[in-house]
Amino acid sequence: MFSSTTSDKSSGYRGGDAVTAKLERHEVFETSGPGTVRVTTASGDVTIGASESNVIEVTLSVKDPSFQRMLDEAVIEFDRQKNSLVVRTRTHENFNAMRGFKAAIRRSPWFEFGGSDPDVHIALPEGSSVEVMTASGDTEIIGGLAKATVTSASGNVSVADEVGVLEMKTASGDVTTATVRESLTCHSASGNVRCDGAGTITKIRTASGSVRLSVEVPSDISVRTVSGNVAVSVARGLEVDVDATSISGRLSSTMPLDGTTGGSPQDAVSISAKTVSGDVKVSSAS
Numbered sequence: 001m002f003s004s005t006t007s008d009k010s011s012g013y014r015g016g017d018a019v020t021a022k023l024e025r026h027e028v029f030e031t032s033g034p035g036t037v038r039v040t041t042a043s044g045d046v047t048i049g050a051s052e053s054n055v056i057e058v059t060l061s062v063k064d065p066s067f068q069r070m071l072d073e074a075v076i077e078f079d080r081q082k083n084s085l086v087v088r089t090r091t092h093e094n095f096n097a098m099r100g101f102k103a104a105i106r107r108s109p110w111f112e113f114g115g116s117d118p119d120v121h122i123a124l125p126e127g128s129s130v131e132v133m134t135a136s137g138d139t140e141i142i143g144g145l146a147k148a149t150v151t152s153a154s155g156n157v158s159v160a161d162e163v164g165v166l167e168m169k170t171a172s173g174d175v176t177t178a179t180v181r182e183s184l185t186c187h188s189a190s191g192n193v194r195c196d197g198a199g200t201i202t203k204i205r206t207a208s209g210s211v212r213l214s215v216e217v218p219s220d221i222s223v224r225t226v227s228g229n230v231a232v233s234v235a236r237g238l239e240v241d242v243d244a245t246s247i248s249g250r251l252s253s254t255m256p257l258d259g260t261t262g263g264s265p266q267d268a269v270s271i272s273a274k275t276v277s278g279d280v281k282v283s284s285a286s
Contacts, residue, residue: 025071034127035083044117050143060118244273
């Protein structure tokens, strides 16, 4: 079921290139089109890059040759029939602590590995779906994906290009994303959330992190925060209907908020924002 093509970087290298060979593990898989990728890591950074190629390339890298054994122990499995890839930078037994988001935050040993965990770089076809689970590593996604799901304890998440569906769970990491066409769901404890193109449905829950959204299409937005500020910028031509409450924070707007300007209901943005002490601001995009 599983097949792979491995690039042997230990041969044909001399001098500095031989050192590079000890720092990387590279594997290539041919696909029939967009697929699914699941990555599980502790402290390694994860970079996902989507392109028009029907090839999946996986590169694991470490910063010191003394960690080469971690490259050998990492699991890389590709199911050609399902076009699915699984990458685990540690053995399955070592990932017991990552069974669920709460366990990743609760168990301190995850934060004792420092930078020893391999970084993961994956190039895959556009339109694929990815799922990343990490404790302290950062996640960066470049290129168009159908769906991205990221669970992180303290790592930051950055999505540079348009994605269909985006689901995030993070404790203290910041989330920055470009346009989300369909739906954005984000649960965060103290991390900041910024989306430069909220989709049809946006649902954000955070304790102390700030939330900044830009809206260019009719959408339904729900934000709940305790002390974080909420700022929503709405494109011109869209009506806005806002239900916002704050116990001690300020509510402000630079545009009508009751959806009564005479526009079409199909061009409306519905915003529900509730906070305890954070400010809520709705403004028109310049």
